[in-house]
Structure formats: C-alpha cells, structure tokens
Amino acid sequence: MEHKAPLITPVLIAGCLIIMTGFAIRASFGVFQIPIADEFGWARSDFSLAIAIQNLAWGIGQPIFGAIAEKIGDRKAIIMGALFYAAGLLLSAGATTPEAHQFYEILVGFGIAGTGFGVILAVVGRAASAENRSMALAIATAAGSAGQVFGAPLAAYLLGFMTWQSTFVAFAGMIMATLLVLPMMRSPARASKAELEESMGTILIRAFKDPSYTLIFLGFFSCGYQLAFVTAHFPALVTEMCGPLDQGGLLAGLGITTTSRLGAVAISLIGLANIGGTLLAGWAGNRYSKKYLLAGIYTGRTVIAALFILLPITPLSVVLFSVGMGSLWLATVPLTSGLVAHLYGIRYMGTLYGIVFFSHQLGSFLGVWLGGKLYDIYGTYTHVWWVGVAIGAFSAIVHLPIKENRPAPAPA
Numbered sequence: 193m194e195h196k197a198p199l200i201t202p203v204l205i206a207g208c209l210i211i212m213t214g215f216a217i218r219a220s221f222g223v224f225q226i227p228i229a230d231e232f233g234w235a236r237s238d239f240s241l242a243i244a245i246q247n248l249a250w251g252i253g254q255p256i257f258g259a260i261a262e263k264i265g266d267r268k269a270i271i272m273g274a275l276f277y278a279a280g281l282l283l284s285a286g287a288t289t290p291e292a293h294q295f296y297e298i299l300v301g302f303g304i305a306g307t308g309f310g311v312i313l314a315v316v317g318r319a320a321s322a323e324n325r326s327m328a329l330a331i332a333t334a335a336g337s338a339g340q341v342f343g344a345p346l347a348a349y350l351l352g353f354m355t356w357q358s359t360f361v362a363f364a365g366m367i368m369a370t371l372l373v374l375p376m377m378r379s380p381a382r383a384s385k386a387e388l389e390e391s392m393g394t395i396l397i398r399a400f401k402d403p404s405y406t407l408i409f410l411g412f413f414s415c416g417y418q419l420a421f422v423t424a425h426f427p428a429l430v431t432e433m434c435g436p437l438d439q440g441g442l443l444a445g446l447g448i449t450t451t452s453r454l455g456a457v458a459i460s461l462i463g464l465a466n467i468g469g470t471l472l473a474g475w476a477g478n479r480y481s482k483k484y485l486l487a488g489i490y491t492g493r494t495v496i497a498a499l500f501i502l503l504p505i506t507p508l509s510v511v512l513f514s515v516g517m518g519s520l521w522l523a524t525v526p527l528t529s530g531l532v533a534h535l536y537g538i539r540y541m542g543t544l545y546g547i548v549f550f551s552h553q554l555g556s557f558l559g560v561w562l563g564g565k566l567y568d569i570y571g572t573y574t575h576v577w578w579v580g581v582a583i584g585a586f587s588a589i590v591h592l593p594i595k596e597n598r599p600a601p602a603p604a
Contacts, residue, residue: 197321204319204328206376207312208335210270213370214277214307215336216343217363219463221246222427223347223456227356228293236428238290240564242297243424244557247416249301251553254310257302258542262392266315267374273306274371278364285360307370309333310549313529314542315377323478325533329526330474337470337522340463344427348456395540404594405544408531409551411486414587415524416555418493418580422462422517425563427455429573435506443507454507458514465518473523482531483594489520489527490588494581496520501577534596555583 221243228239261269280299287293305311313329320328350359399405431452437443448454476485500513532545559580566576 197324199320199324199327199331201319201328202376203378204316204331206373207316207332208338209373210307210370210377211309211312211332212335212339213366214304214339216339216346217277217281217366218246218304218308219340219343219423219459220347220363222424222459223344223351224356225424225428226431226452227351231356232288232290234290235564235568237561237564237568239293240424240560240567242290242293243420244559244561244564245294246297246301246304247420247553247556247560249298250304250308251301251416251550251556253302253305254308254549254553255543255546257306258310258314258544258546259392261311261314261542262540266311267377269306269311270374270377271371273303273308273311274367275303276300277303277307277367279303281360281364281367285357285364303367305546307367309336309525309529310542310546313525313545314538317529317533317538317541326477326526326530327471327474329529330470330477333474333522333525334467334470336525337463337466337518340423340466341460343463344456344459348453392540392543395536395544399536399544399547402535404535404596405532405548407590407594408528409548411490411587411590412524412528412548412552413555414490414580414583415528416552416557417559417583418497418555419521419559420556421559421563421576421580423459424560425567425573425576426458427452430455430458430505430510433505433573434510435504437507441507443511451507454510458510461511461514462518462521465515466521466523469519469521469523470526474526477527477530481596482527482534483591483596486524486527486531487588487591489523490584490591492520493517494584494588497577497581497584501574501581531594531596 225236225239228234229236257269257273260272276299280296280303283296283299284293287296313332316328316332317325347359350362354362434451434454437449437451437454439449443454448457473485473489496513496516500509503509528548529541529545532548533541536544562579563573563576567573
C-alpha cells in the first residue's frame with residue numbers, strides 16, 4: 193500500500209508561526225495613523241508615505257530574499273529578515289520626523305520580505321508533496337490572516353495603556369521570538385532532476401519570454417493596491433465616515449462602542465473571514481483552473497468595493513464589507529504562487545514568485561500613498577476608493593488569457 197505524504201509537517205507549522213507573527217504586526221500599522229499624526233501634527237499623507245515605502249521595500253526585498261534563500265539557505269534568509277524587521281521597529285520608536293519614519297520603514301519592509309510569503313511559501317512548497325502543495329500553501333497563507341485577526345486589536349489594546357513607541361518595541365521582541373522555531377524549517381529538495389539541472393538565469397529568461405508570466409505580474413498589482421489601502425486607511429475611513437453605532441445594539445454589547453474601535457475590529461474581521469476563504473481557494477486550486485478562480489476573486493472584490501462606497505456607510509455595511517472582502521482577501525496568494533510553481537517548477541519558486549510579488553507591492557505603494565495624498569486634497573477617501581474598483585476590474589480581465597500549460601524548456 194502506497195504511503196500518503198502528510199499535509200501537516202514541522203516545516204508548515206514553523207512557517208505558519210513566523211508568517212502569523214510578522215503579519216500581525218504588519219496589519220496593525222493602520223491603527224497608528226491617527227495617534228502618530230495627532231502627536232506630531234502631521235498631514236495624513238506623511239505617515240501614509242511611511243507605510244507606502246514599507247510596502248515598496250517589501251516588494252523590492254522579496255525577490256532578493258528569495259534569491260538569498262536559494263543561494264545560502266532558507267533559515268539564514270529568515271534570520272536576516274527578522275533582524276531587519278526588529279531594527280526597523282526599534283528605530284521607528286525613536287523617530288520624531290516624517291522623514292525618519294519613512295526611512296526606517298525601508299528596514300521594516302525588508303524584514304517582512306525575509307519573514308513573509310516569498311521565503312516561507314517557497315520552503316513550504318518544496319516540503320509539500322505535489323498533491324498537498326496547493327493546500328499547504330493555502331494553510332501558510334491563512335496563517336497570515338490569523339495574524340491579521342489579532343494584530344490590529346492587539347495594537348489598539350496596547351495603545352490603551354502604552355505609548356505607540358513602547359508598542360513598537362514590544363512588537364520588535366515578538367519578531368525576534370519567532371526565531372525559536374527555525375530548527376523546524378528544514379525542507380527536503382523535491383525539485384525534479386530537470387529543474388535542478390536548469391540554472392536560475394535559464395528559468396528567469398523562460399519566464400520573462402512567456403506572456404502568461406507578464407499577465408500574472410500585471411494581475412497581482414491590483415491585489416496589492418486593494419489590500420494595502422484597506423489595511424492602512426480603512427480604520428481611519430471607518431472612524432471618520434461611518435454612521436454612529438447603536439449604543440444598545442449587538443456591537444456595543446461586544447464592547448465596540450466607537451467607530452475607531454469598529455475600524456480596528458474591521459481589520460480583524462477581514463482576517464478572520466479570509467482564513468476560510470484562503471483554505472477554500474487552496475482546495476479549489478487543486479481541482480479547478482487557477483486563472484478562472486483568480487478572475488472570479490477579482491470580480492467579486494470589485495463588486496463588493498463598488499457596493500460599499502455607493503451605499504451609506506453604516507456599522508452593518510462595515511461588517512458586511514469586512515466579511516465579504518475578507519473571504520477574498522489573500523485567496524489570491526496560494527493560487528498565484530501555485531500557478532507560478534505549476535508553470536515554472538519549484539526550484540526557483542522563491543525568486544519567480546518574488547518578482548511577481550514586486551508588482552503586488554508596487555500596487556501596495558500606490559494604494560497607501562495615493563490614499564493619504566487624495567485624502568489631504570479632498571478630505572475624503574471616496575476618490576481613491578474608486579481607483580481601486582477600476583484596478584480590480586482590470587485584474588479580473590487580465591487573468592483570462594493566461595495559458596496554464598507549462599512552457600517547454602528551451603533547447604540546449
């Protein structure tokens with residue numbers, strides 16, 4: 193009887209813990225928008241630019257850390273990432289000017305790159321059997337959502353009795369603590385003999401010549417725009433644009449009595465809904481066309497975002513939007529990374545996915561920065577929201593021409 197490879201492995205458990213912690217902290221930055229701006233009297237765009245730079249540095253760092261992991265080892269790359277992350281947080285705690293915050297967020301962005309999806313998903317992908325790969329990638333991605341569930345509320349809770357500076361220091365300690373699970377991150381080589389014989393340069397040239405890789409690159413842009421804009425600005429948008437809460441209602445009974453508290457909880461709800469959505473995407477990715485699933489996800493996001501801004505913004509609509517958008521939130525990640533692995537193999541998956549992820553982070557930079565800039569000009573988030581709706585529709589269309597058959601290696 194053939195032995196079935198296990199889905200849950202030490203590599204998957206360790207990878208989930210590292211991603212969960214890193215994403216909990218990353219997802220909390222929107223909660224600091226108003227406290228930091230109020231303390232220093234900054235424009236909304238000042239701290240928004242810092243978060244935007246963090247996202248861009250994450251995107252630049254992702255293929256770099258993917259290549260480092262493939263050249264000198266996954267665990268060394270993760271240690272480097274944790275050190276960058278902690279250093280950026282500690283230095284940010286002492287920053288008193290917008291320029292200092294913006295500069296130190298480069299370190300945080302590189303830290304997220306070294307401890308986030310690019311490096312961890314590549315290790316998980318290599319450690320998983322072919323039949324388990326889509327689901328293993330989904331579980332690791334869902335761990336990022338689990339971090340998002342408690343990241344923003346944890347930050348809001350700590351800000352209740354600590355300064356934002358002390359909260360950053362506590363977060364730096366949390367990141368360094370994840371290195372305790374590194375001994376479990378030992379991944380066997382599952383690449384095929386042909387993949388092992390191909391150089392990184394050969395694989396990169398093959399991918400860059402393939403129109404499908406370009407379409408995947410372009411399509412991931414809107415994912416970054418939408419996710420980063422909502423993470424950075426939605427708590428502030430809800431605080432300022434949502435109608436009043438019923439003080440005798442269900443939300444008030446749960447301790448959510450202000451729109452600012454609802455804004456932080458909304459980020460949690462998105463993360464909570466996304467755990468189920470991402471696992472469902474992983475299950476579906478093993479059974480159905482990944483490009484059509486991706487097109488469907490982007491269409492769903494576009495419709496949900498358009499309805500939210502067209503209708504009156506109430507506590508109920510915030511909750512419904514958070515659950516709806518959350519179910520589609522990171523569902524794109526296991527499908528996109530799985531599509532890259534399917535088309536080009538797993539040997540250089542970290543680098544190839546890292547390059548695609550750079551497009552995601554270009555979108556993230558634009559979403560966060562434009563959110564703050566257009567808010568300062570118009571005093572509302574409505575204009576930048578509609579840009580996100582249009583970009584989402586573009587992504588839904590651009591995935592349709594992708595060819596899912598694996599391109600043949602170039603002749604020697």
